Amino acid sequence: MKTIVLASQKGGAGKTTIAAHLAVAAELAGDSPCVMIDTDPQESLVAWWNCRQSETPAFAPSTLKELSEKLEALDKAGFAYAFIDTPPAITESIRAVVALADFVLIPTRPSPHDLRAVGQTVELAAGANRPFAFVVTQAKPNSRLTVQAMASLSEHGVVAPSIIHDRVDFASSMIDGRTVLEIDPKGRSAAEAVALWAFVKTRIKENNKKR
Ligand SMILES: Nc1ncnc2c1ncn2[C@@H]1O[C@H](COP(=O)(O)OP(=O)(O)O)[C@@H](O)[C@H]1O
Ligand SMILES: [Mg+2]
Numbered sequence: 001m002k003t004i005v006l007a008s009q010k011g012g013a014g015k016t017t018i019a020a021h022l023a024v025a026a027e028l029a030g031d032s033p034c035v036m037i038d039t040d041p042q043e044s045l046v047a048w049w050n051c052r053q054s055e056t057p058a059f060a061p062s063t064l065k066e067l068s069e070k071l072e073a074l075d076k077a078g079f080a081y082a083f084i085d086t087p088p089a090i091t092e093s094i095r096a097v098v099a100l101a102d103f104v105l106i107p108t109r110p111s112p113h114d115l116r117a118v119g120q121t122v123e124l125a126a127g128a129n130r131p132f133a134f135v136v137t138q139a140k141p142n143s144r145l146t147v148q149a150m151a152s153l154s155e156h157g158v159v160a161p162s163i164i165h166d167r168v169d170f171a172s173s174m175i176d177g178r179t180v181l182e183i184d185p186k187g188r189s190a191a192e193a194v195a196l197w198a199f200v201k202t203r204i205k206e207n208n209k210k211r
Helices: 015-028 044-051 067-075 091-097 112-127 144-152 166-174 188-210
Strands: 003-007 032-039 081-085 104-109 132-136
Touching: 003 015, 003 112, 003 188, 015 032, 015 081, 015 104, 015 166, 032 044, 032 067, 032 112, 044 166, 067 144, 081 166, 091 112, 104 112, 104 188, 112 144, 132 144, 132 188
Parallel strands: 003 081, 003 104, 032 081, 104 132
Antiparallel strands: none
16 A cells, blocks of 8 residues: 655645545546545544545544554555645654655645745655655646746655646535545546646656665
């Protein structure tokens, strides 16, 4: 089983939204079964999953203390990918979660505030010696800021070529336990979620080969 951790110092960057969308995209791509874990005390991902009709992806409750053992058990149970959502801060507990990751994805809005906070998140992943990449989220269409954000992020590490744009369907899908992949499977937002999963999966495979 491969473990993907969503992390960023900034709240509202899109960690929870992307965790849910990646897990559903992975299931739909046949990279299943997938399981999600919420380590954020605000439990946004739990709330989303509780509203959800579909039985996949699975959800595994876990305290931070038991996380490592839980991941081992989920691996033994045959899960292919685990997606872990984290709270927006750099704390010892997040360090412990990141240390368990096969891959860390850092959602970042193309805003000066988010970009300034990126260094700390990078230090978190790089310090733990975990492979990581950025994804630009909530990007406004045709915005110069997006291009600038991708350029400045690329100085710190790999940037996913698949941008997640700011669209109402990303926000509204999360209200009733769905994702854009279920609301409008042929829409532009769904295509972005699919492309992001393809990127993450490829990066994990490449990092595997290197080791
Ligand atoms: N691509 C997007 N387009 C529009 N709204 C988004 C998008 N991604 C996230 N949001 C909204 O932005 C807010 C923060 O997203 P969330 O995933 O909860 O961030 P985090 O978990 O990093 O705090 C939520 O209200 C969410 O619905
Ligand atoms: Mg969140």
